[in-house]
Amino acid sequence: MAQDKSSARKAYWRANLGLMGVLLAIWFTVSFGFGILLRPWLDQVSLGGAPLGFWFAQQGSILVFIVLIFYYAWAMNRLEARFAEQLGSDDMTPAAATDAPDQEDAS
Amino acid sequence: MTATLFWTGFFVITSFALYIGIAIASRVGSTDEFYVAGHHVPPVFNGMATAADWMSAASFLSMAGLIAFSGYDGSVFLMGWTGGYVLLALLLAPYLRRFGKFTVPDFIGDRYYSDTARVVAVICAIFVSFTYIAGQMQGVGIAFSRFLEIPIEAGVVIGGLVVLMYATLGGMKGITYTQVAQYCVLIFAFMTPAIFISLQLTGTPVPQLGFIGNASDGMPLLMKLDGMLTELGFAPYTDGSKSTFDVFAITLALMAGTAGLPHVIVRFFTVPKAADARKSAGWALLFIGILYVTAPAVAVFARTNFIETVNESVYDAETTALVEGESETPDWFHRWETTGLLAFEDRNGDGRIQYRADPEANEVTTLNRDIFVLANPEIANLPAWVIGLVVSGGIAAALSTAAGLLLVISSSISHDLCRKVLFKSITDKQELLIARLSATGAVLIAILAGIYPPGFVASVVALAFGLAAASFFPAILLGIFWQRMSKEGAIAGMVTGLGVTGAYILTYKIFGWVPNNAEHWILGVSPEGFGTIGMVISFAVSVTVSLLTPAPPPEVRELVERIRAP
Numbered sequence: 269m270a271q272d273k274s275s276a277r278k279a280y281w282r283a284n285l286g287l288m289g290v291l292l293a294i295w296f297t298v299s300f301g302f303g304i305l306l307r308p309w310l311d312q313v314s315l316g317g318a319p320l321g322f323w324f325a326q327q328g329s330i331l332v333f334i335v336l337i338f339y340y341a342w343a344m345n346r347l348e349a350r351f352a353e354q355l356g357s358d359d360m361t362p363a364a365a366t367d368a369p370d371q372e373d374a375s
Numbered sequence: 376m377t378a379t380l381f382w383t384g385f386f387v388i389t390s391f392a393l394y395i396g397i398a399i400a401s402r403v404g405s406t407d408e409f410y411v412a413g414h415h416v417p418p419v420f421n422g423m424a425t426a427a428d429w430m431s432a433a434s435f436l437s438m439a440g441l442i443a444f445s446g447y448d449g450s451v452f453l454m455g456w457t458g459g460y461v462l463l464a465l466l467l468a469p470y471l472r473r474f475g476k477f478t479v480p481d482f483i484g485d486r487y488y489s490d491t492a493r494v495v496a497v498i499c500a501i502f503v504s505f506t507y508i509a510g511q512m513q514g515v516g517i518a519f520s521r522f523l524e525i526p527i528e529a530g531v532v533i534g535g536l537v538v539l540m541y542a543t544l545g546g547m548k549g550i551t552y553t554q555v556a557q558y559c560v561l562i563f564a565f566m567t568p569a570i571f572i573s574l575q576l577t578g579t580p581v582p583q584l585g586f587i588g589n590a591s592d593g594m595p596l597l598m599k600l601d602g603m604l605t606e607l608g609f610a611p612y613t614d615g616s617k618s619t620f621d622v623f624a625i626t627l628a629l630m631a632g633t634a635g636l637p638h639v640i641v642r643f644f645t646v647p648k649a650a651d652a653r654k655s656a657g658w659a660l661l662f663i664g665i666l667y668v669t670a671p672a673v674a675v676f677a678r679t680n681f682i683e684t685v686n687e688s689v690y691d692a693e694t695t696a697l698v699e700g701e702s703e704t705p706d707w708f709h710r711w712e713t714t715g716l717l718a719f720e721d722r723n724g725d726g727r728i729q730y731r732a733d734p735e736a737n738e739v740t741t742l743n744r745d746i747f748v749l750a751n752p753e754i755a756n757l758p759a760w761v762i763g764l765v766v767s768g769g770i771a772a773a774l775s776t777a778a779g780l781l782l783v784i785s786s787s788i789s790h791d792l793c794r795k796v797l798f799k800s801i802t803d804k805q806e807l808l809i810a811r812l813s814a815t816g817a818v819l820i821a822i823l824a825g826i827y828p829p830g831f832v833a834s835v836v837a838l839a840f841g842l843a844a845a846s847f848f849p850a851i852l853l854g855i856f857w858q859r860m861s862k863e864g865a866i867a868g869m870v871t872g873l874g875v876t877g878a879y880i881l882t883y884k885i886f887g888w889v890p891n892n893a894e895h896w897i898l899g900v901s902p903e904g905f906g907t908i909g910m911v912i913s914f915a916v917s918v919t920v921s922l923l924t925p926a927p928p929p930e931v932r933e934l935v936e937r938i939r940a941p
Contacts, residue, residue, distance in 0.1 A: 277936075277939075277940055280940075280941055281939055288465050288466070291461070291465060292461075292465065295458065295461045299454045299458050299626065300623060300626065300627070303450060303454055303626075304619060304622050304623050304626065305619065305623070311613070314595075315587055316584075316587030316588060316595070317587050317588060317589060317594075317595025317596055317597050317598060318586065318587040318595070318597050318613075319597070319613050322447055322450075322597075322613045323587065325447065325450035325453070325454060326442075326447075326449075326450050326453050326586075326668075326671040327583060327586065327587075327668050327671065329453075329454050329457075329458065330453060330454070330457045330664050330667055330668050331664070331668065333457050333458055333460065333461050333660060333664075334657065334660050334661050334664050336461055337460065337461060337464040337465075337653070337656050337657035337660055338654075338657040338661075340464060340465055340653060340657075341464070341650070341653035341654045341656075341657050344469075344650065344653060345650055347941075348650065348941040351941055352941065355940070355941060
């Protein structure tokens with residue numbers, strides 16, 4: 269049982285990190301990518317009367333950021349509901365140290 | 376101006392009465408309620424409160440003008456001050472909420488099992504907050520003196536007393552609900568003139584569509600502005616003058632700094648659970664985004680309108696005869712000249728205003744960037760009550776931010792310093808009393824700082840972001856995502872990040888030891904963007920020192936496991 273819980277917790281954390289990785293890649297692309305590094309190239313195209321790179325820097329990136337956070341909140345609720353059964357409702361109890369013998373870190 | 380005076384007084388007094396009413400209704404009796412509103416704030420309200428907390432007098436009054444003058448370069452503020460919420464929602468807020476305590480130094484102290492780390496965090500938090508609060512109080516004073524004909528000092532004292540009242544009575548609970556009200560005031564005050572100006576210049580009531588739309592002559596507005604600016608000798612609006620690397624560095628420093636500012640982080644301690652912290656960050660950014668995607672549109676409208684109506688206009692039609700096709704300088708220009716925010720000097724004596732990039736030929740000798748938001752209602756020919764609304768919006772923005780900062784200072788002293796380090800045996804009641812006393816002390820210092828502003832306030836805002844980016848952000852992020860991070864690593868990382876960033880900003884901006892320009896900057900990074908370099912150094916030092924020192928004890932590993940578990 270303890271083994272189950274521990275592997276479920278790891279699977280949950282991996283899924284969370286994967287989701288975060290994708291969303292942070294989008295976060296980086298729309299701001300630092302489209303708005304800054306690729307701007308001279310994107311500016312050749314226009315959105316309405318605005319050069320596209322300039323538009324991403326002043327409008328587009330902010331709109332994408334808002335969508336990203338709401339999507340993450342929604343996706344995490346779904347993920348947590350999926351794992352809730354396997355993990356039980358030990359929201360507030362500290363995990364036993366033996367359940368997680370090694371680190372599995374990313375940053 | 377009497378109608379303006381009446382309406383300004385009306386809105387300011389009404390809004391103050393509202394804030395104090397909310398404070399009395401939400402009095403608190405425990406530290407839990409005082410620090411984090413008992414963890415009972417619904418995510419949508421917390422989102423609104425965070426938005427008001429975050430958007431200071433600078434966001435409300437100065438940002439649109441700043442962008443109007445800097446064009447593409449202004450994007451660093453737009454992306455930097457919003458993108459940080461993505462980092463906050465994904466990487467920090469839910470875990471800190473699950474940690475479940477009261478303050479940022481609380482987390483640093485517990486995660487790094489060290490009172491030294493806690494004290495370093497307390498010092499950072501207090502320093503960053505005071506840096507910020509002085510600017511807010513000064514903003515309140517200026518708004519009072521300019522629009523209500525009250526001396527700056529009296530304005531600062533009145534503003535300070537109002538904040539003091541609701542911050543000490545209601546703590547976080549009082550602050551939260553006043554911030555909700557303040558958000559409503561400020562967003563309404565910002566949007567009303569923006570919508571009317573957009574209608575006037577582009578024919579659409581949605582400023583964001585006007586931004587990418589056509590001017591009344593059918594030409595894309597941005598292209599038209601680029602053309603006008605080039606003709607007058609300025610750089611085109613959609614092109615920046617900063618180097619790409621510097622834009623990158625400033626944006627990243629502002630993002631990481633936003634995510635690391637204690638008064639923002641602590642707002643996410645007030646919601647009931649981690650899932651609410653995520654949702655609440657979404658709401659916060661939505662509410663902030665409403666202003667942030669409108670500001671660049673206001674900037675374009677204001678700059679275009681300024682050039683069209685002021686440049687080559689006849690200053691005084693009584694003394695200079697109008698030639699066919701010429702127009703008179705608009706009335707608002709004359710009215711704002713009396714405030715000292717605008718000044719005209721007829722260098723070539725032709726009785727017309729020439730607005731040029733070349734300082735020799737330019738006749739608009741003073742052009743304060745705050746003018747664009749303040750004068751917007753008049754430029755759009757809106758009635759006097761709209762001006763009153765804008766003023767009370769600016770005051771709301773300043774007070775809400777000041778209150779949030781005040782709470783960080785008071786909880787750092789009462790909770791982190793007194794309860795956790797100095798006098799561990801005090802009761803909850805005593806701690807609450809200390810919290811209220813330290814809030815009072817902090818308000819008094821803030822009032823003094825607002826009346827006698829230290830000359831370097833404007834430049835230290837860069838310092839606040841740089842320091843948060845280079846100290847709190849790496850320490851909290853690694854604390855959550857890297858179990859191996861040890862207390863020695865955290866302390867070394869925070870101290871190096873602070874030291875390097877602080878030294879760089881002091882050198883260029885405060886003491887001016889080295890000329891502050893691109894030729895003299897290290898790697899071509901401006902002091903505003905140096906937080907990014909400081910952050911990279913802080914990460915590197917934290918990791919290296921952690922790997923060379925003993926691993927954290929098992930309790931800390933359990934703590935990290937717990938805050939990661941769903």
